[in-house]
Amino acid sequence: xxxxxxxxxxxxxxxxxxxxxxxxxxxxxxxxxxxxxxxxxxxxxxxxxxxxxxxxxxxxxxxxxxxxxxxxxxxxxxxxxxxxxxxxxxxxxxxxxxxxxxxxxxxxxxxxxxxxxxxxxxxxxxxxxxxxxxxxxxxxxxxxxxxxxxxxxxxxxxxxxxxxxxxxxxxxxxxxxxxxxxxxxxxxxxxxxxxxxxxxxxxxxxxxxxxxxxxxxxxxxxxxxxxxxxxxxxxxxxxxxxxxxxxxxxxxxxxxxxxxxxxxxxxxxxxxxxxxxxxxxxxxxxxxxxxx
Amino acid sequence: xxxxxxxxxxxxxxxxxxxxxxxxxxxxxxxxxxxxxxxxxxxxxxxxxxxxxxxxxxxxxxxxxxxxxxxxxxxxxxxxxxxxxxxxxxxxxxxxxxxxxxxxxxxxxxxxxxxxxxxxxxxxxxxxxxxxxxxxxxxxxxxxxxxxxxxxxxxxxxxxxxxxxxxxxxxxxxxxxxxxxxxxxxxxxxxxxxxxxxxxxxxxxxxxxxxxxxxxxxxxxxxxxxxxxxxxxxxxxxxxxxxxxxxxxxxxxxxxxxxxxxxxxxxxxxxxxxxxxxxxxx
Ligand SMILES: Nc1ncnc2c1ncn2[C@@H]1O[C@H](COP(=O)(O)OP(=O)(O)OP(=O)(O)O)[C@@H](O)[C@H]1O
Ligand SMILES: [Mg+2]
Numbered sequence: 001x002x003x004x005x006x007x008x009x010x011x012x013x014x015x016x017x018x019x020x021x022x023x024x025x026x027x028x029x030x031x032x033x034x035x036x037x038x039x040x041x042x043x044x045x046x047x048x049x050x051x052x053x054x055x056x057x058x059x060x061x062x063x064x065x066x067x068x069x070x071x072x073x074x075x076x077x078x079x080x081x082x083x084x085x086x087x088x089x090x091x092x093x094x095x096x097x098x099x100x101x102x103x104x105x106x107x108x109x110x111x112x113x114x115x116x117x118x119x120x121x122x123x124x125x126x127x128x129x130x131x132x133x134x135x136x137x138x139x140x141x142x143x144x145x146x147x148x149x150x151x152x153x154x155x156x157x158x159x160x161x162x163x164x165x166x167x168x169x170x171x172x173x174x175x176x177x178x179x180x181x182x183x184x185x186x187x188x189x190x191x192x193x194x195x196x197x198x199x200x201x202x203x204x205x206x207x208x209x210x211x212x213x214x215x216x217x218x219x220x221x222x223x224x225x226x227x228x229x230x231x232x233x234x235x236x237x238x239x240x241x242x243x244x245x246x247x248x249x250x251x252x253x254x255x256x257x258x259x260x261x262x263x264x265x266x267x268x269x270x271x272x273x274x275x276x277x278x279x280x281x282x283x284x285x286x287x288x289x290x291x292x
Numbered sequence: 293x294x295x296x297x298x299x300x301x302x303x304x305x306x307x308x309x310x311x312x313x314x315x316x317x318x319x320x321x322x323x324x325x326x327x328x329x330x331x332x333x334x335x336x337x338x339x340x341x342x343x344x345x346x347x348x349x350x351x352x353x354x355x356x357x358x359x360x361x362x363x364x365x366x367x368x369x370x371x372x373x374x375x376x377x378x379x380x381x382x383x384x385x386x387x388x389x390x391x392x393x394x395x396x397x398x399x400x401x402x403x404x405x406x407x408x409x410x411x412x413x414x415x416x417x418x419x420x421x422x423x424x425x426x427x428x429x430x431x432x433x434x435x436x437x438x439x440x441x442x443x444x445x446x447x448x449x450x451x452x453x454x455x456x457x458x459x460x461x462x463x464x465x466x467x468x469x470x471x472x473x474x475x476x477x478x479x480x481x482x483x484x485x486x487x488x489x490x491x492x493x494x495x496x497x498x499x500x501x502x503x504x505x506x507x508x509x510x511x512x513x514x515x516x517x518x519x520x521x522x523x524x525x526x527x528x529x530x531x532x533x534x535x536x537x538x539x540x541x542x543x544x545x546x547x548x549x550x551x552x553x554x555x556x557x558x559x560x561x562x563x564x565x566x567x568x569x570x571x572x573x574x
Pocket of ligand 1: 014038039040041042043044045046047
């Protein structure tokens with residue numbers, strides 16, 4: 001069986017020639033949750049955007065392939081690529097407020113996509129949307145469908161976006177820190193919902209986060225990203241049992257624990273960072289040589 | 293919360309006052325031949341420089357007095373409103389269509405489209421507007437359509453700049469990215485997702501622009517570059533009133549008040565409409 005998403009040696013550069021993605025390889029198997037973890041600025045969002053075809057115009061892919069269910073995205077015409085990505089993928093974004101159009105009612109935003117992109121009848125789309133709202137435990141769908149985004153709470157908005165993401169039965173969902181913008185009590189509910197729907201629908205998820213606690217809870221496999229480079233990739237259980245890369249170990253040490261919240265709050269070790277810097281410099285040099 | 297919303301949804305006093313004055317002035321202009329007490333062009337040297345109704349020597353039927361040729365001031369203001377409103381609506385709509393379209397394109401597509409449009413706007417705005425208007429009318433010739441054209445040609449940049457900036461802000465929002473991921477086309481996203489979010493600003497600007505068009509038209513009439521000299525215009529009346537300020541101040545003051553009220557009302561009305569159109573502020 002081919003991977004749901006297969007990224008091979010993906011490199012992307014900024015206009016000044018600096019690499020933001022450094023030969024990233026990563027695959028997501030059908031129905032699995034693959035965590036992508038790394039600190040701020042590591043390039044997690046960049047990978048998600050590359051897959052979904054919405055990289056900022058200043059970022060250019062210079063090397064590598066992305067296969068979505070075996071189809072090479074780079075070999076498709078732009079229009080065919082858009083259609084494929086639109087049909088097979090969805091995004092659960094970080095900020096549920098800006099991800100909804102402020103001037104349109106929730107109902108029209110949710111059904112519109114099914115009707116206009118996938119050609120469903122209005123009735124079928126409406127039924128589907130209500131079914132999904134029920135799955136994300138929204139008990140008053142009529143009110144929610146009539147609302148404008150700003151009339152809902154952050155948690156409600158994120159539920160709506162989760163429902164919208166699953167509505168068209170995508171094969172792959174990119175969830176980019178979907179709980180970071182929410183308050184702590186809501187975070188748990190939202191995580192639980194995502195996992196629950198993921199299991200029921202058998203959807204693969206590329207789950208972007210900087211929180212190792214979340215990684216441990218929901219993912220089967222994990223990639224650790226630093227400065228656009230995958231420094232470690234492992235089964236989640238194996239990673240937590242025996243982290244191989246010094247950076248992964250440092251990251252774990254830096255994650256607060258309930259038992260001793262203050263002692264464990266220490267920044268990533270200087271020596272580890274120095275090691276990473278030289279590792280990345282070496283990788284860049286090795287990469288530059290054949291690429292001029 | 294529902295009560296608060298209901299109150300905010302209700303018509304604000306600002307909207308009432310501004311809208312009320314505009315409606316009154318507009319209706320008077322439309323039905324000028326029915327509501328004007330006198331013929332605005334009829335001269336009568338026996339009735340020259342009659343004062344307004346509360347002063348000694350006022351004549352019934354000449355509520356705001358007469359000018360130095362004995363023409364009824366109120367009737368002239370009412371008829372002058374016709375040209376003011378025609379110019380306001382046509383020029384503002386034309387400027388809005390051109391400016392908003394270009395602003396939307398520049399803001400949404402960015403890149404070279406934005407660079408070209410923004411450069412044109414910069415060059416355009418380097419001209420002092422009033423001088424530009426006078427120059428244009430001198431070239432296009434006087435007359436109603438030249439005045440409208442001149443105002444549109446000058447003021448589309450106001451729409452372009454504001455709408456470009458707003459569109460840029462909206463285009464960076466995640467909902468636009470989401471729509472692209474879902475597979476909507478670029479133009480479809482621009483029209484269906486982004487445009488509705490800049491409509492409140494377009495409405496506010498449109499109303500403001502109507503007020504500005506009224507002023508520009510008045511200035512052009514004032515320097516005698518507007519419409520034929522026979523039809524009364526607010527600017528023309530002000531120009532005449534200035535000459536007889538010492539003998540008949542009312543010929544200057546009433547058209548000025550009319551002008552200021554109208555311009556203020558347009559801008560206030562626009563702001564009030566904007567808050568009503570905006571789903572977040574509403
Ligand atoms: N539009 C852009 N143009 C150029 N560079 C960008 C752009 N957006 C982000 N970058 C750079 O690309 C790198 C990766 O950013 P990215 O947003 O993918 O990080 P991230 O891992 O998602 O971080 P966070 O946890 O803060 O979301 C960063 O160094 C960032 O400065
Ligand atoms: Mg990010």
